[in-house]
Amino acid sequence: MEIAPNVHWLETGSSNVYLIIDTPNIVLIDTGTPRQQDKILGKLRQLGHQPADLTHILVTHADIDHVGSLAALYKATGAQIMAGADSARLISQGKSPKHMPIIAQWIIDTFMKYGAVPQDKISVLKDGETLPFLSGLQVLATPGHTLDHFSFFGPATGILFAGDAIDTRNGRINLTRPSITADKTAARRSAIRLLELSPAIIAAGHGTPSSSHTSDEIMQLFNTLRQE
Numbered sequence: 001m002e003i004a005p006n007v008h009w010l011e012t013g014s015s016n017v018y019l020i021i022d023t024p025n026i027v028l029i030d031t032g033t034p035r036q037q038d039k040i041l042g043k044l045r046q047l048g049h050q051p052a053d054l055t056h057i058l059v060t061h062a063d064i065d066h067v068g069s070l071a072a073l074y075k076a077t078g079a080q081i082m083a084g085a086d087s088a089r090l091i092s093q094g095k096s097p098k099h100m101p102i103i104a105q106w107i108i109d110t111f112m113k114y115g116a117v118p119q120d121k122i123s124v125l126k127d128g129e130t131l132p133f134l135s136g137l138q139v140l141a142t143p144g145h146t147l148d149h150f151s152f153f154g155p156a157t158g159i160l161f162a163g164d165a166i167d168t169r170n171g172r173i174n175l176t177r178p179s180i181t182a183d184k185t186a187a188r189r190s191a192i193r194l195l196e197l198s199p200a201i202i203a204a205g206h207g208t209p210s211s212s213h214t215s216d217e218i219m220q221l222f223n224t225l226r227q228e
């Protein structure tokens with residue numbers, strides 16, 4: 001579904017990915033759970049492009065539901081991968097960051113490895129840099145859910161790719177639940193930073209992208225976060 005001009009939302013299992021068609025660049029944000037590559041490449045073909053046309057893959061964080069299909073997509077497309085420094089290290093080991101309750105974390109660490117990509121194939125994102133997509137896509141370090149987490153904001157379209165720094169499950173704008181948050185204070189601070197941008201569209205990692213929220217709704221969450 002096209003959620004903004006040339007920005008397509010695709011649900012992959014339990015998480016969202018986004019395709020930005022900004023030729024000559026075609027950018028994928030996150031890759032979903034493992035084995036989603038055919039669905040993502042199918043969407044790309046449906047939009048009139050070949051796998052090799054994908055130029056960049058941006059990673060919000062290295063959880064298996066966001067980088068599960070990264071290795072397969074890299075193999076199929078050769079796209080430039082961009083991720084935070086810690087995420088790049090974890091991706092090279094096929095490991096998810098630690099931020100889950102103990103038993104869930106053990107299950108993930110033991111049984112849920114994903115396809116790895118060599119670290120030298122990943123270029124490292126830096127807070128405050130601007131990428132040449134959507135007339136300038138801002139890179140924002142938004143630690144909290146995981147310690148190395150990035151969000152991306154396009155001021156020209158008002159679109160925020162929030163990863164898991166903000167959640168839009170059940171039609172509500174909120175923070176990802178505390179039980180799977182690595183650093184709650186950082187998560188609050190990151191969310192405040194994102195809400196201050198007054199995003200017109202919140203394209204999060206989970207939940208239907210939000211474009212009908214009111215400034216009151218944003219302000220309410222903003223005030224709650226400020227008081228905590």
Ligand SMILES: [Zn+2]
Nearest residue numbers: 063065164205
């Ligand atoms: Zn997630």
